[in-house]
Amino acid sequence: MRLLHRASPWRDLFAADALPDPARLPSLVAPLRDALKSLGPHPSLAAAHRWQAELVEALDRLDLPAWRIGQLISDHNDWLYRRAIDLSLNEMQGQGWGAPPAAWCVLTLGSAARHESLLGTDQDNAMIIADYPDNRHTEIDGFFQALGERFTARLDEAGIPLCSGHVMARWPMWRKRLSEWTEQLTIWTAERRVKRVQQANILLDFFPVHGEAALAEALADRIAGLMPRAPLFLDEMTALLDELPVALDRFGRLAGSREGAPHERAVNLKHQGVLPLVNAVRLLALRHGVRPPDTRARLTALVMKEVLSAVRAQALTSALERLQGLLLDEQRTNLQEGRPVDGWVDVARLGEDQRLLLRHDLQQIRSLVRLARGRSSG
Numbered sequence: 001m002r003l004l005h006r007a008s009p010w011r012d013l014f015a016a017d018a019l020p021d022p023a024r025l026p027s028l029v030a031p032l033r034d035a036l037k038s039l040g041p042h043p044s045l046a047a048a049h050r051w052q053a054e055l056v057e058a059l060d061r062l063d064l065p066a067w068r069i070g071q072l073i074s075d076h077n078d079w080l081y082r083r084a085i086d087l088s089l090n091e092m093q094g095q096g097w098g099a100p101p102a103a104w105c106v107l108t109l110g111s112a113a114r115h116e117s118l119l120g121t122d123q124d125n126a127m128i129i130a131d132y133p134d135n136r137h138t139e140i141d142g143f144f145q146a147l148g149e150r151f152t153a154r155l156d157e158a159g160i161p162l163c164s165g166h167v168m169a170r171w172p173m174w175r176k177r178l179s180e181w182t183e184q185l186t187i188w189t190a191e192r193r194v195k196r197v198q199q200a201n202i203l204l205d206f207f208p209v210h211g212e213a214a215l216a217e218a219l220a221d222r223i224a225g226l227m228p229r230a231p232l233f234l235d236e237m238t239a240l241l242d243e244l245p246v247a248l249d250r251f252g253r254l255a256g257s258r259e260g261a262p263h264e265r266a267v268n269l270k271h272q273g274v275l276p277l278v279n280a281v282r283l284l285a286l287r288h289g290v291r292p293p294d295t296r297a298r299l300t301a302l303v304m305k306e307v308l309s310a311v312r313a314q315a316l317t318s319a320l321e322r323l324q325g326l327l328l329d330e331q332r333t334n335l336q337e338g339r340p341v342d343g344w345v346d347v348a349r350l351g352e353d354q355r356l357l358l359r360h361d362l363q364q365i366r367s368l369v370r371l372a373r374g375r376s377s378g
Contacts, residue, residue, distance in 0.1 A: 008068070019039070038054065081209045092150070104144060105211035124168070128178055131177045131179050178222075181222070189227070263346070273361075318361075319360075
């Protein structure tokens, strides 16, 4: 397994405030250049979000693997976040709110933070505000509540729906001072309570999408300090691995949950493939002080800490990449056929070799979950 990390130039595509100028792109990437031309230099948020399907087609024509396309979808969503936040700040400035009264940082959470999003994602976000005196709470929190309401509404209007579980910076639960986040996490990690572990799990994958990244780094430091003192919390996180079993029966055959399935051939590879892998890797990462939020980097770091062998980590990385490929292919088909974009895959569409490889990958993930349970019990 190659452990040396080199930043990809693809990750610079949506790093700037302005979209890439297609005139500056070489003919070698003509599909991407043409897609950017069709979008135009100053699209609305809604137009930019709708364009993601065209972006995916262009990147596929350039033979980028699904995991890299997922990174670039996530990077583009980051761009949409930054744009929505800047538009909201400008609007507030025009309405007399003035400049932000304290340092702040908006976080994306979950797959967006891991930069593993595919199509059809919704909002999961939070906000850290630098500590300020209690007697200024109404003034300062009122500003950031208004900001949270505005940028999440803009994203919703653009096509990134509001989180049905209310995990957004517009709500006080997910908008706190740094010291309050530390106190909240201390409470969440102090006991073995399912709801608290579930809430903490949402926050533990985060990425600073806009604002002062130093606040996010400080929060990561606080989490790293809490975890060695939270054995009951980690034990409950271990128990929760059983809530999302991989899509295999006890004989190792493909067999997913039927709840919510669009048809009898469907298997939810997001809930019964990707998420068991992500959750097990996160648990091992927390146990062993691994800091990166994305699954691929966590697997590499776990090899460096001798928690996983390089062979196992490479097999799991390949499994994740193939699952992302199956999900993205199904999502593109759903878009073409006018069906919802979700985590279900029609296994009847797969060839025999694909089904065999899928079973192999799910067995690798099941083995990892067992390893994570064993490591946590010790």
